[in-house]
Every structure is written in C-alpha cells, then in structure tokens.
Amino acid sequence: MRIFLNILFLLIGLVLLIKGADFFVSGASSVARKMRVSSMVIGLTVVAIGTSLPELAVSVTSAINHVTDLSIGNIVGSNMFNMLICLGVVCMFKPIYMRQSTKKVDFPFLIALTTMLLIFSVDKYLDGIDYNFISRTESVILLSMLILYLFVTVSNARKDRTVVVDTTSGAKPETEEVKVLSTTRTVIYLILGLAAVVFGGECVSSTAQYLAISAGMSEALVGITIVAFGTSLPELVTSIVAARKGENELALGNVIGSNIMNIALILGSVGIITQIPITLDMLIDLGILLGSTIIFIGLCLRKGELRKKEGFILITIYVAYIAYAIIRNYVM
Secondary structure, three states: OHHHHHHHHHHHHHHHHHHHHHHHHHHHHHHHHHOOOOHHHHHHHHHHHHHHHHHHHHHHHHHHOOOHHHHHHHHHHHHHHHHHHHHHHHHHHOOEEOOHHHHHHHHHHHHHHHHHHHHHOOHHHHOOOOOEEEOHHHHHHHHHHHHHHHHHHHHHHHHOOOOOOEHHHOOOOOOOOEOOOOHHHHHHHHHHHHHHHHHHHHHHHHHHHHHHHHHOOOHHHHHHHHHHHHHHHHHHHHHHHHHHOOOHHHHHHHHHHHHHHHHHHHHHHHHHHOOEEEOHHHHHHHHHHHHHHHHHHHHHHHHOEEOHHHHHHHHHHHHHHHHHHHHHHHOO
16 A cells, blocks of 8 residues: 555656646746747756756756765656657657757766766775765866856857747747747746645655665666656756747757766766765666767767657667666666
8 A cells, every 4th residue: 555655656756847847937938038048048957957957956956865876866767768769759750950059068068067077986096985976076176067058058049049939928939939928927837836746756766765666777877767767857848839839949958968967067066965986887877878968969069950760779779778677676
C-alpha cells in the first residue's frame, strides 16, 4: 500500500511539474513577446528557464534533504535526454537549421560549461585530496557564467529585434499573429505555475528516494532515468509543439538554453546550498555527458542542420547510455 501511494504521489508530482512549467512558460513567453524578441531568444532564455523549473525544483529540494546524488543524476539525465531525445525526435520529422549566433555563442557556452563541470568534479586527481566534490566557490562561478550568458544573449537580441504585436488590443500583426496574454492572466499563470512546480518538485524528490531504495536502484540511477524523464517532459513537449508550428528555432533554443540552465543555474544553486560530492559513477556520467555534447555539437556543425540520420544517431546514443546505467546499477 505504501509503495502504491508513493507511486501515486510521484505521478501527481510529475503532472504538477509539467503543468506548472506549462503555465509558467505561457505567462513568461507573453512577457517576452511584449518585449519583441525573437523565437530563438525566447527559447534560449524564457522558455528554457520555464522548462528547467522542474529540474530546479527537484534538485534544490533534494539538496535541502541532503540527497545530492539525485540532484546531479537528474541534471546529467535531463541534459542527455534534452540533446539526444528531444532534438533527436524532432529532427526525425522536421530538419533543424543552425543560426550563426547559435554556432558562435550558444554552442561555445554549452561546451564550456559542461567542460567546467567535469573539471570542477575531479578534485581528487587535480588537487590530490581524498574525494571529489563541487564547492560553493565553483558553484558561484557557474552562476556567474549564467549571468554572462544571459547578458550576451539579451545584448544580441536587442540588435536583432522582431516585430511582435499584442493581439489582445485587436490590432493586426505586421508579420505573424502571436498570442499575448493580458497582464492579470500573465501574473496568475506565473504565480500558479511556480507554485505547482515547487510542490511537484517536493513530491517527486521524496517519492523517488523511497522508490529507489525499494527497487534496489541507486538514487543517481533514479535521477538519471525516472526523474530526468519526468522533469524533461516539458522540454520534449515544447520542442515537438514548436516544431509542428514551424518554430524550429524555438525547439533548438529551448534545448540548448535548458541544458545551459541545468548546469549553471541548477547545479550552481544546489552547490550554494551544500557542496556536491562526486562519486566515481557520477564522474563517469559527467564524462559521458561531455562526450555526448561534443558529438551533438559536431553533428550540428557538420552540415549546419539536423535531419533524420542525425536524429537516429542521437537517439541511439541515449539508448546505449541508459542501458549502460541500468547494467552498472544491477550488475557491475
């Protein structure tokens, strides 16, 4: 009976995370549209922050409860899922093209942050101490990188604004019609969305820990698989819907921005609360994440686009990684 109730709370938590993120993104996107910024910028910033709220809620809640394995496992699993599944699935149906700003700014920031995260995690080998961990100082550096990234992104956006008209006024847009919520509705969406995400994060964190022990799974594996899948559903749904509407830039920006937010904002925040110990398995996972990121960016830059062939490669890498993680937990 206890297991059934925990599974029920886990499902409720995931639903709250997804719907809360959806409400928050709708409200935040409305604010961004009124500011007349492009779909790519919205994806990289507002939507990325909104769809990363589930990971933030789960990871911060886990850190407060001193379950840091679940926090970092969630981030690694979410970033792998975002890159390899979200974009892999999208480009199986519609090609995704790369902008010059993505090649020159977003990709370098993503690879730099992922590399920094791995370097921060090898204190035992670099500094000669007894264990690996991410310190508060290193967490501050990650958060500083996020501020720098947002500054560069917003600065570039100001140079390349698009005309967006508030459809609530009854005016006809000059380029495309974009739905903008009223101020009252925007505030309600933001408040309800954030509340649902926070409560949902608590449900997922507490129940995932119990289910991990009951099923013989490590907290890190639960974070990499169950929790990462659940908290990455907003990115997957957002990317698929965006691609169906022809907003491929939003789909790409959502994934890249979310991965940057996951490392810089979420792990940075968790590391401020408490230092993050890094086990050997986590170190291996971070190495796999860096390798997968390099392959992903390489595929993007090879032809300047992602198509079915690249999508198949990305999905295959993800399946192989999850298979390895499960075998490692039960066999190795």
